[in-house]
Amino acid sequence: MKKNEKLNKWLWKWHFIAGLISLPFILILSITGAIYLFKGDYEKNKQKHIKEITIQDTKVSFQKQWEIANANAIKKPNSMVVSTSKNQATEFVSGRFGNKSSLFVNPYSGKVSGEIITKDTNMFKVRKLHGELLTGKFGTKIIELIASWMVVLILTGLYVWWPTRGWKIKGLFIPRIKEGKRTFFRDLHAISGFWFSGLLILILAGGLPWTDAFGESFKQIQKITNTGYPDTWQGHHLKSQIAGDALTLDQMVAKAENLQLPGVVTIDFPKDQKGVFSVYNTNPSNLNTQKKIHFDAYTGKQILSNNWDDVGVLMRGRMWVMAFHQGEFGVWNWWLMLCTTITLTIMSISALLSYTMRKRKGNWGTPKVPTSFTVGYGIIIVLVILTLVFPLFGVSLLFIIGIEYLLNKNKPRKI
Template structure:
């Protein structure tokens, strides 16, 4: 491969610089919060042993008895969700809204003792998840995360061009030169982790973007389709199942997010399509009956039961399983107990199956500990690459200036690069809009520097 012209190299470097300066803080945050959430199975029993671990006994209270005991302690609270014990050594959990707060309340299913509570939005895992998904600032945070992930793709593409071996020694590209010091060593650490981790980083960025509110929703609408016949005999609303998911809590799987929520049949004929009654729920079936339905239908332990909130609402049994082949989402009529829909892995389309598998790989859950530690390694590589990139910039930047790499005036058109950038702009619209903004800013900076030749020359 012929040696590229300096100006061609400078263009890639310039885009890499812009992308890196914007993306690095987000990548550091995503890696740290990702590690926390990655080890949720180990951290929760360690941190909340008094809340989640119980001594098994011969007889367990019914779901309704447990609910009544919790309601007696929180008489003003509205109970929204019940999570049965995942095994005989675990407590049951209720999610309730009390005085403007959302609480997780834990109860011993044998003795009925309420073990304690935690703030559903401010415990370690909920905060890590909310920061990871939307920076704890709602839609704006979601868009910023999506933008950072899209620019992360730009970062990987430009980085691979910058550091792809071109006949020179592989030292500093395939392995770091620990004999060097200062900026050279930081540069090697950045290049080597980026070179070996590029494919893994792309996988993490793209699999994570399936959950975003803008690109992820369009992706789901395009690819995540179920046979229309599945809903033919089910009275449905315009509310989607994604409404059951929040930044801090996952209820239904990605594949189910854009499916319609059914309505309880006894009231379906009294409602306009998509309109919800303001009346409260008044279930004719008990929570225990819903629990027994889940047991009879062999739903994998670890599921939740979401209670209806309106007169047309339904009970929803949902498990977002570590192995997506065990996913299940059941909607149940609150008056008759009829199972309106029962969606499993076999109902997913091929894209939905691939996406669910990639999401579980992303979260380190699909193959147990090996998957978990592989994702930990990826997160550490992301941290090292991001931190080393920032250190390199800090060491080389001119005093009091941003230190944007210079752009040669005799720059030829980079045809491949233009095609790649156009493709990214089309596939990721937020990236496309920001590319235009950055290009305009770049032109402005060049004009300013052209008017200040002394500073540009220095």
């Protein structure tokens, strides 16, 4: 591929600027992302004394356990997780996401074995550092901005790296070792960046739905195009027909178990006297198996059932990339995410080392662009598209261009 040398220098300049700004945050994202991948194993050992109990001969009814949970939980539970083994304490859940808390009841003794408040856990703090730098909404916007610039880093990096004189083993597939440290670290950064570029784009796509500007825009598009969850998924408009006594939780657990849904099965409780019981499963390793079924709280009759096919295409795509981002598709996905976080860390450090070896004292080392270079319509179109997709990128780009304009304007002209 023949490259435009002036364009190459211009893109190299923006790759340099984006990297210099993003580098510290990319290191935080890669390290915290790697730590969070161990959430399951870490919490399994740390919370074992709460979640696991000794098997006994007699059991307390689920209805009684529900009453115990109502009396002891910080906030009244709105759902219960169906246990999959006899040595598991029954989990009653209140709230969602960061406001979630789980109270565990020993099904044999009826005693509360403990309560886990999500926001107080160590892994929740790691997640908050990863997603918002522990600074709330402001931090979320910073992370979104960095993620946007990472897309620019990948696109500009691909063009700058792409060979013009044919493909060679050294410098394109393996780093050159005998040409000095700076060349070695430069190759290490560029080669790993190229071969992981597609994967990094996919991982960024899995993280962006959690952001503010991009995430909210995506939700609005889902709403307008009706490609999110169907209105019936949550069952807000469904009502039970009051007739005699309501079903016991034991009867609902039996119905949920008979469905034989894979993954983690949860029963949502009726919100009021006319509310319904809802049974659904969470199974990130195979999203197509997920269902949500609503039952009349008095007759136990199935009112409505939603399969994963009923969910809109944008929501299904969003949930897929988010599950991939968290390494939830199995061992292969977990190892792939771990290798990616390690590679991203190596890429960042090698770029920094290469830069420090190249940088001259008293100079930022920003690549020089010929004054005769003008941005073509193709680049402008790409920038407009990126601005529309990533609004915070557009704002930051205008800010940087404004600063550069003012600096150049105040420079003394050479006579």
